[in-house]
Amino acid sequence: MLQNIRDKVLSGQRLSKEDAVRLFESDDIFTLGKLASYVAKKKNGNKAYFIRNIHINPTNICVNRCKFCAFSRSKGEAGAYELSIKEIIKKLQPQASSLQPFTEVHITGGLHPDWPFEYYLKMLSKIKEAFPKIHIKAFTATEIEYFAKISGQSIRNVLLELKKQGLNTMPGGGAEIFDMGVRNQLCPEKLSSYGWLAVMEIAHKAGIKTNATMLYGHIENYEQRIDHLLRLRELQDMTNGFQAFIPLAYHPKNTEIGGSYSSGIDDLKTIAISRLILDNFSHIKAYWIMLGEKISQLALLFGADDIDGTIIEEKITHSAGALSSKGLAADELKNMIKKAGKIPVERDSFYRKVH
Ligand code: V47
Numbered sequence: 001m002l003q004n005i006r007d008k009v010l011s012g013q014r015l016s017k018e019d020a021v022r023l024f025e026s027d028d029i030f031t032l033g034k035l036a037s038y039v040a041k042k043k044n045g046n047k048a049y050f051i052r053n054i055h056i057n058p059t060n061i062c063v064n065r066c067k068f069c070a071f072s073r074s075k076g077e078a079g080a081y082e083l084s085i086k087e088i089i090k091k092l093q094p095q096a097s098s099l100q101p102f103t104e105v106h107i108t109g110g111l112h113p114d115w116p117f118e119y120y121l122k123m124l125s126k127i128k129e130a131f132p133k134i135h136i137k138a139f140t141a142t143e144i145e146y147f148a149k150i151s152g153q154s155i156r157n158v159l160l161e162l163k164k165q166g167l168n169t170m171p172g173g174g175a176e177i178f179d180m181g182v183r184n185q186l187c188p189e190k191l192s193s194y195g196w197l198a199v200m201e202i203a204h205k206a207g208i209k210t211n212a213t214m215l216y217g218h219i220e221n222y223e224q225r226i227d228h229l230l231r232l233r234e235l236q237d238m239t240n241g242f243q244a245f246i247p248l249a250y251h252p253k254n255t256e257i258g259g260s261y262s263s264g265i266d267d268l269k270t271i272a273i274s275r276l277i278l279d280n281f282s283h284i285k286a287y288w289i290m291l292g293e294k295i296s297q298l299a300l301l302f303g304a305d306d307i308d309g310t311i312i313e314e315k316i317t318h319s320a321g322a323l324s325s326k327g328l329a330a331d332e333l334k335n336m337i338k339k340a341g342k343i344p345v346e347r348d349s350f351y352r353k354v355h
Contacts, residue, residue, distance in 0.1 A: 002031050005276075009035045015277055017226055023273045024222040029265060029302075036272035036303030043282060044305040048342035049351060050333040053104040053137075053309035056091055057316065058083045058123065062110030064142075066187035068176075068218055070254035070320035072110050082112070085119075085126050091313075092131055104309070104349045105131075107138035108173055117151035117158070121165045128166035135168045135349040141199035141210075142174035145191045155202050163208060169349055170203055172211030172246055178231050179224040186218065186257070197235055204241025209350070211285075212242050216270055217250035217262035225270070229277045236280045243351065244283035244306060247274055249290045253321025261321075267295050268302045275303025283351065288336070289314045292324050297340040306347075307333060 005019050015023075023032060059082045062072035073080035083091075092105060105127065124136055139147070139162065147158045159167075177183055178193035191199070203210050214228045236242050247270045249262045262270075275284045285306040286299030296307050312327040328336075330346065337344035346354050 002026060002028060002035075006031070006035060009039065009276060014279055017230060020226040020229065020273060020277050021222065023276065024226065024269065029268055029272070032269060032272045032276075033302045036275040037301055039275050039279070040284070040303045040305050046341075046343050047305060047345045048300050048337040048340070049283070049306040049345050049347040050330070050337065051104055051309035051347050051349070052102050052330055053106055054092065054102045054312040055106045055108075055314055056083070056088055058088060058107065058109040059112050059115075060110050060315070061112050063113050063146075064111055064187065064189040065256075066176075066190060067256040068186055068215065068250060068320075069316075070251075071316045075113055085123050088123060089126060089130050092127065092134070102134065102310070102312075103354065104135040104137055106171055107136065108140055108143065108171055111143065111146045117147045117153070117161075120147060121161060124162060124165040124167055136166050137169045137171055137349060138162070138167055140171055140174035141196045141203075142191050144170075144199050144203070145195055155199055156206060159203055159206050159208060163206070167208065169243070170200075170208055170210040172213040172242075172244070175213045175228070175232075176215045177220045177224055178228045179220065182220050182224055193231070197231065200241065201235060201239055204239035209241055209243050211244045211246060212281075213246045213248050214274075215248045215250055217266060218252075218257060218259055225273075226277070229274060233278055233280060236278070240280070242281055244285045245274055245278050245281045246285040246287050246308075247271060248287065251290065251317050251320035251322055253319075255320055264295050264298070267291055268298055271299045271304050272302040288328070288333075289322060289324050289326075290317050293328075293336055297336055300337065300340040300342050307337065309333070 060071050060073050061075050061080050148155050175196055200210055212232050216225055249267055252259045283306050284304045286296040286304035288296040288307045310327055314326045334344040348354050
């Protein structure tokens with residue numbers, strides 16, 4: 001049944017929306033895995049990447065109330081927190097963790113009602129002052145749009161100012177699902193799908209590479225996932241500014257919409273179909289925090305070529321019931337990759353080999 005799609009993949013032809021529908025409706029995950037693996041090998045050989053990174057969430061106080069998010073709090077609510085710049089720097093100190101040294105810090109947090117844009121600029125410049133070599137991957141498109149709003153500046157200016165203070169690349173969060181019907185049910189206050197894509201386009205044109213994500217497994221259907229992937233593929237054709245795509249498996253605990261965890265089959269299908277549809281993305285990331293270590297290993301046989309990194313202290317998914325550890329040592333990541341039959345490659349933030 002997938003013969004025609006197989007022929008297209010093997011001859012390097014782009015898959016259509018109809019092909020994507022057939023792939024999602026198919027139960028033949030073995031063929032799907034083989035095809036996605038074929039594409040992944042063509043792009044990245046037998047390599048699987050990991051990075052020594054740390055996640056820092058400066059605050060969970062957020063003016064938005066996304067119904068899938070278990071991390072955010074209102075100001076004054078129990079569990080709300082704010083980190084000072086000193087506390088952030090302390091988390092990055094070598095002695096703060098036995099899993100050092102990091103090459104990248106990933107920063108994202110709530111949309112704080114009172115912090116001015118200058119606070120974020122200072123945060124980056126102080127981090128760079130203390131750790132000149134660290135790569136700063138910070139702030140989702142949602143945060144960038146919020147900074148523009150609170151500072152009265154254009155998106156482009158906000159990005160250029162952040163870049164001047166040390167921003168190197170941006171993570172892919174906040175994309176959720178682009179279909180506005182679903183988006184309005186999940187996160188009516190969040191920037192629109194057009195807004196998300198526009199911020200990314202401006203970032204790419206300003207020379208800032210970013211990632212892209214898709215939150216799946218909540219109330220969306222296959223067609224809406226396909227629409228999301230096709231819109232990313234379209235923007236990537238224009239800018240080539242995305243480095244990696246990361247499908248994010250929805251976690252239901254402590255969220256307003258509840259529901260259930262995604263199945264392993266759905267996780268693998270989504271990774272494989274992403275690899276096949278996003279023919280212009282170099283990397284597909286199996287985020288081990290959300291998929292768990294075992295499904296992440298399998299994902300490496302279904303088209304993924306990256307498992308993210310050491311992370312150290314994950315909060316967003318663990319607030320919503322993630323069962324994985326909150327961080328792993330580089331050696332554990334290497335072993336995970338080796339046991340999946342792949343060659344572990346420690347990378348920097350631009351997928352260059354380190355060590
Ligand atoms: O934007 C929130 C998602 C994202 C839940 O770019 C949830 O390298 C599952 O974007 N269940 C933040 N997901 C994380 C993110 C990310 C992670 C790792 C690497 C990169 C990268 C980006 O987490 C949010 C949202 O889509 N999220 N709540 C939840 N209950």
